[in-house]
Amino acid sequence: MITIKELSDDNLFTAGHTACPGCGVAMSIRNAIRVLGKDTVVYVPASCAVVFGTTFPYGAWKVPFFHTAFENTGACLSGMQAAFEKKGKKVTVVGFAGDGGTYDIGLQSMSGAAERNDDVLYICLDNEAYMNTGIQRSGGTPFGAWTTTTPVGNVVQGNRRFKKNLGDIVAAHEIPYYATLSIGQPLDFIRKVEKAKNMRGFRFLHMFTPCIPGWKMDPAKTVEVTKRAVQSGMWTLYEIENGDKRITYKPGKMKSVKDYLMMQGRFRHMSEEDIKKLQMWVCKKWNLHYKEKGAPDVCEILPPVEHHAVTEEHREMHGP
Amino acid sequence: MKKVITGDHAVAIGAKLCRVEVVPAFPITPQTLIIEHIADFVSDGDLDAKFLTMESEHSVMSAAAGASAAGARVFTATSSQGLAFMHEMLYATAPLRLPVVMANASRTLGGPPGIWCEYNDSMGARDSGWLQLYVEDNQEALDMVIQSFRIAEDKRVLLPVMPCLDGFVLTHTVEPVDIPEQEEVDSFLLPYEPDIILDPKRPAMIGTFMPSEYIMELRRQTAGAFESAKEVIRQINSEFAQKFGRDYGGLIDTYMMEDAHTALITMGTVTSTSREVVDELRRKGEKVGLIKLRFFRPFPSNELKKAVSHISALGVFDRSISYHGGGPVYNEVRSALYGMTMPVINHLAGIGGRDVTKEQIMKMFELTQKAGKGEKVNDISWHNTRGETN
Amino acid sequence: MAAQTLAEAAVSEGNYAVAFPYFGAERRGAPVLAFTRIDSKKIFSKTQVYAPDCVVVLDDSLLDTIDVVAGLKPKGMAIINSREKPEDIDLGKIIDTATVNATSIALEILKAPITNTAILGAFAKATGIIKIESLEESIKRKFGEKLGAKVGERNALAAWTAYERTITGKSRGVKKLEARKQWLPTHQEIPVGGCLIEGKTDAGLIGPGSFIENKVSGWATYRPLRDKAKCTMCLLCWFYCPEGTIVRISDRGDLMTNYDYCKGCGVCANECPVDAIKMVRARI
Numbered sequence A: 001m002i003t004i005k006e007l008s009d010d011n012l013f014t015a016g017h018t019a020c021p022g023c024g025v026a027m028s029i030r031n032a033i034r035v036l037g038k039d040t041v042v043y044v045p046a047s048c049a050v051v052f053g054t055t056f057p058y059g060a061w062k063v064p065f066f067h068t069a070f071e072n073t074g075a076c077l078s079g080m081q082a083a084f085e086k087k088g089k090k091v092t093v094v095g096f097a098g099d100g101g102t103y104d105i106g107l108q109s110m111s112g113a114a115e116r117n118d119d120v121l122y123i124c125l126d127n128e129a130y131m132n133t134g135i136q137r138s139g140g141t142p143f144g145a146w147t148t149t150t151p152v153g154n155v156v157q158g159n160r161r162f163k164k165n166l167g168d169i170v171a172a173h174e175i176p177y178y179a180t181l182s183i184g185q186p187l188d189f190i191r192k193v194e195k196a197k198n199m200r201g202f203r204f205l206h207m208f209t210p211c212i213p214g215w216k217m218d219p220a221k222t223v224e225v226t227k228r229a230v231q232s233g234m235w236t237l238y239e240i241e242n243g244d245k246r247i248t249y250k251p252g253k254m255k256s257v258k259d260y261l262m263m264q265g266r267f268r269h270m271s272e273e274d275i276k277k278l279q280m281w282v283c284k285k286w287n288l289h290y291k292e293k294g295a296p297d298v299c300e301i302l303p304p305v306e307h308h309a310v311t312e313e314h315r316e317m318h319g320p
Numbered sequence B: 001m002k003k004v005i006t007g008d009h010a011v012a013i014g015a016k017l018c019r020v021e022v023v024p025a026f027p028i029t030p031q032t033l034i035i036e037h038i039a040d041f042v043s044d045g046d047l048d049a050k051f052l053t054m055e056s057e058h059s060v061m062s063a064a065a066g067a068s069a070a071g072a073r074v075f076t077a078t079s080s081q082g083l084a085f086m087h088e089m090l091y092a093t094a095p096l097r098l099p100v101v102m103a104n105a106s107r108t109l110g111g112p113p114g115i116w117c118e119y120n121d122s123m124g125a126r127d128s129g130w131l132q133l134y135v136e137d138n139q140e141a142l143d144m145v146i147q148s149f150r151i152a153e154d155k156r157v158l159l160p161v162m163p164c165l166d167g168f169v170l171t172h173t174v175e176p177v178d179i180p181e182q183e184e185v186d187s188f189l190l191p192y193e194p195d196i197i198l199d200p201k202r203p204a205m206i207g208t209f210m211p212s213e214y215i216m217e218l219r220r221q222t223a224g225a226f227e228s229a230k231e232v233i234r235q236i237n238s239e240f241a242q243k244f245g246r247d248y249g250g251l252i253d254t255y256m257m258e259d260a261h262t263a264l265i266t267m268g269t270v271t272s273t274s275r276e277v278v279d280e281l282r283r284k285g286e287k288v289g290l291i292k293l294r295f296f297r298p299f300p301s302n303e304l305k306k307a308v309s310h311i312s313a314l315g316v317f318d319r320s321i322s323y324h325g326g327g328p329v330y331n332e333v334r335s336a337l338y339g340m341t342m343p344v345i346n347h348l349a350g351i352g353g354r355d356v357t358k359e360q361i362m363k364m365f366e367l368t369q370k371a372g373k374g375e376k377v378n379d380i381s382w383h384n385t386r387g388e389t390n
Numbered sequence C: 001m002a003a004q005t006l007a008e009a010a011v012s013e014g015n016y017a018v019a020f021p022y023f024g025a026e027r028r029g030a031p032v033l034a035f036t037r038i039d040s041k042k043i044f045s046k047t048q049v050y051a052p053d054c055v056v057v058l059d060d061s062l063l064d065t066i067d068v069v070a071g072l073k074p075k076g077m078a079i080i081n082s083r084e085k086p087e088d089i090d091l092g093k094i095i096d097t098a099t100v101n102a103t104s105i106a107l108e109i110l111k112a113p114i115t116n117t118a119i120l121g122a123f124a125k126a127t128g129i130i131k132i133e134s135l136e137e138s139i140k141r142k143f144g145e146k147l148g149a150k151v152g153e154r155n156a157l158a159a160w161t162a163y164e165r166t167i168t169g170k171s172r173g174v175k176k177l178e179a180r181k182q183w184l185p186t187h188q189e190i191p192v193g194g195c196l197i198e199g200k201t202d203a204g205l206i207g208p209g210s211f212i213e214n215k216v217s218g219w220a221t222y223r224p225l226r227d228k229a230k231c232t233m234c235l236l237c238w239f240y241c242p243e244g245t246i247v248r249i250s251d252r253g254d255l256m257t258n259y260d261y262c263k264g265c266g267v268c269a270n271e272c273p274v275d276a277i278k279m280v281r282a283r284i
Helices: A022-035 A048-053 A075-086 A100-104 A105-114 A167-170 A186-198 A219-232 A257-261 A272-291 A312-318 B007-017 B030-045 B057-069 B079-084 B087-092 B138-153 B182-188 B213-244 B269-283 B303-307 B328-336 B359-371 C002-014 C060-064 C102-109 C114-129 C133-149 C149-165 C235-240 C267-271
Strands: A040-043 A092-096 A122-127 A177-182 A203-208 A237-241 A244-249 B004-006 B022-025 B050-053 B073-080 B100-107 B131-134 B161-166 B176-177 B204-206 B254-256 B262-266 B289-295 B294-297 B315-319 B344-348 B379-380 C014-022 C033-039 C052-058 C076-080 C097-099 C168-170 C199-203 C204-206 C220-228 C246-249 C256-259 C277-281
Touching: A022 A040, A022 A048, A022 A092, A022 A122, A022 A186, A022 A203, A022 A219, A022 B057, A040 A075, A048 A092, A075 A092, A075 A105, A075 A122, A075 B022, A075 B050, A075 B057, A092 A100, A100 A105, A105 A122, A105 A167, A105 B057, A167 A177, A167 A237, A177 A186, A177 A219, A177 C102, A186 A237, A219 A257, A219 B100, A219 C267, A257 A272, A257 B303, B004 B007, B004 B294, B007 B030, B007 B100, B007 B161, B022 B030, B022 B057, B022 B073, B030 B050, B030 B073, B030 C256, B057 B073, B057 B079, B073 B079, B079 B100, B100 B138, B131 B138, B138 B161, B138 B176, B176 B213, B176 B303, B176 B315, B182 B213, B204 B303, B254 B303, B262 B269, B262 B359, B269 B289, B289 B303, B303 B328, B315 B328, B315 B359, B328 B344, B344 B359, C002 C014, C002 C114, C002 C133, C002 C246, C014 C149, C052 C060, C052 C114, C060 C076, C076 C277, C097 C114, C102 C114, C102 C149, C114 C133, C114 C149, C133 C149, C220 C256, C220 C267, C235 C246, C235 C267, C267 C277
Parallel strands: A040 A092, A092 A122, A122 A203, A177 A203, B022 B050, B073 B100, B100 B161, B131 B161, B262 B289, B262 B315, B315 B344, B344 B379, C052 C076, C076 C097
Antiparallel strands: A177 A237, A237 A244, B004 B176, B131 B294, B254 B289, C014 C033, C097 C168, C199 C204, C220 C277, C246 C256
């Protein structure tokens, strides 16, 4: 397994791209492509990643890049892969789609490629809303979250539905590999990308990628927020290999979901009642993924933990 | 070798002779026979291609774009609602200059739903950047698949091409077709070798986000490729005629036009029937002629002008309605002939697959002749349409 | 937001005003353009502004790379967010200039380097085109509606503070700034289908990897300083940097940060397990 030290120095996604400071998508793309290496061909559907990664005549990608539309990542990957196979070329065909492009508008196309078990790697960069168009709710938006289409109004506050369970949908296609990833767990991240790269058939990597303006948070906290997501159970790290599910990282004692929510402006309006609802949803997920046989269910509401800012400069920069 | 086959079968054989490499497919009547035949070829080992069973037409064209950008020769087929469903992707493939060839089995685009011939499916895609051509029989259907790849992949063109064949009237009708030898086709159509493809050895960016500082030049460039395509189409038509002995005339074909006083512009299979009508009228001593509009994109304005320079009245057949009053072909022809003073009148017929009979075509000539004599006739006539008097 | 707020304030004084952004491809923190037209009668023009009466610069680092007063009318005015006095600012020509340290004001009052309301205060003071009171009203309304009354009031205070601290004078006119070269191919020259491989033009690199032509240091308010003595070379900063601006040098034995590409997000400092990285103001 590759460690951080052994990662390549090649910048296959170069500096000078125009993503927001602290972008979780840019961070994940950079490291995924570091592991995937040069013999990779990339498809990116309509998303921030198209815009900040390529703006004619410039581009950050140093591997071949293709883009056409929003809803067709699965199909484009299948077509590219078919051509390479016909020509006898060995390349890793990779799609980097957002949550909107995967959970919603691109679900059908992704499902087609998954069901055919086409030999491609599908990466979903999940930042939990349509960020490229300016933060609108997607099927991946969590309960309670503010977006511009789930505003905080006098009558309705934030998103009223829970995040779609994409993992089960993808896994139901009985594909060789599905895994969830978080940049905050580098070794787990690297291992899963490497594993997916070396497998054949349809592989799906589901990456949790914070969005600074969309989540209304401090850009310095991109990684920290993913860690808290994992510690609270909002995001769980596991993989399903040929039908066998395995938890790849189990946090210690569950932390309150409030720890995670309080870092982000998109949750700031949430009522105690809504937080409780979300906590219950998280507990259910936690029990499903982490509970040992015979152990009691975790369903308590935990008090949030006090966190401290890192430096004085940070306090000046981002407020108390 | 002569075979008695359907139009769909002829198209599939054409694709096979072109040694297509990737075929993403999705069924839709009346095109389905095409992809079924290709599936058979691949399953039997007669065609070494990747056949992809996609889950929608949008995905068909997406996979086609991906495969073409990766350097493969790509063929597919669709019809009607399927063409509409992939509409977005038609606009993606053309300006990126991906030379996909896709047969379209012309069919009414609902609602209300129907499965028979009408051109409102492909006419809706006329500004997508695809070359469009319409064939009149199964032989031409096969031959034009071969020519389409030559045109599409020509470095002066590099645009996708859509040969259209009339739903059921050709797709499900058998007639004798001369099938060229593989070696002959191989020497006519060389392997596809694009300059820029998705290749890790020489990375390219295809389909980058493009600001307004550049997009207008790109559109202008694509428009230029359409202009170049006209000469390429003529050249390839001549080359094909020399090699295979069948000359289709290029962008348009004419019949009995040399001394004609009145002419009718037709497309697709109505051309075929009209040939017999012209013969009958000529036997009666009437100086009528026929212009077959083969390519609708690029639109052969100059050829048309030249072909009608000596006649006194022109009728234009349309198999779909553009809601400005007449059909889209009428619109284009009038615009092409701007400045010429002869009457040009529109004949709408065969919409929704209604049979276009010889009597209707006779009537088209009759009305056009009347207009030529200065008699008052409607600019736009709906033929064989209840409640309509012409 | 500043352009729109200005338009609203102008309208509240009985004028007609139009404000619009130029939608570029860049994300948050990147230089952006916005225009405001103010007139006593209805404005029909729907094109961008090429010869403004006043140019407002929210980030003085742009002065090094862009000739911000290129189209400015001869009697026009420049309003610049800067620590400098007008006479210390070189715009390549001597023109009426107003400066205010809007960044400090924003950090002081809003606790974030968001300078668009403060700079409007400077605009009101320097040009007199709108009254600071109208501006205050429109800021409170606009920000209040979206982000709550408190935020509205704080932003209005930022505008007032800037109004009071604005210094007017004349700029210096020494330097010659060459316009940044841009590759503008004709339709005959543009690559077929806009498909690009690695290439070089008079204006620099194009195609794959060519974004390195795009220096983004101007985005940064802060930048990281690494204490070599504390650093354990765990490489987490190198791994996490979303820009790829931290590179391994000396046979991978050391790290270097290329500030040309640092947007100052602060992830490296936040994640450093031994607190070896501090964020400091990018420009003093």
